[in-house]
Amino acid sequence: QSALTQPASVSGSPGQSITISCSGASSGVGDFNLVSWYQHNAGRAPKLIIYEGTERPSGVSNRFSGSNSGNTASLTISGLQPEDEADYYCCSNVGSMAVFGGGTKLTVL
């Protein structure tokens, strides 16, 4: 069981917005300002889409945005597109180590 809790699945229709939450399951989880988010399509390597809570790497669509409040970080995808269907993982730190959330499967209806 991960120290970070994500919903197992979310879904939305093309054009809609969805939000995936990531909450710290224990007091040992660190600074949520360091949370990163990854998009993972089967058969491909995961891709960094948000880091340091809100920052987008170069080349990542501005439809992806991150936020955090207290012990919960959130990833919002606006204007859903079919190609957004993937698994999404949050990642935070426990001390100097990283820990991933359990992952959320996004289905675009």
Next chain:
Amino acid sequence: DVQLVQSGGEVKKPGESLKISCQASGYNFNNKWIAWVRQMPGRGLEYMGIIYPGDSETRYSPSLQGQVTMSVDKSINTAYLQWSSLKASDSAMYYCVRLLTVTAFDFWGQGTLVTVSS
């Protein structure tokens, strides 16, 4: 361009040893931490640990301490992950990744699939 190129898939028997590699290019290998991340079949991503090529400092996830060994060869910009005695539970896809921050992995290798089966 930054690239991490991993060695090919492996099929091994329980008890055998294995060393997989990750060759970096396009940046100064010595001053960026490298992490290893695994995904077991049907499971999520799991952080294994990190190594700093400049001085080979390593930090292992507590759950994997003693199960694997991370190393580097700076002369050929290559990081390694090795096992001395594989178990069936080591079957997984293994990724090497470059650290941007302690939780941000900005470049990923293509993955090495390790299958351990008798």
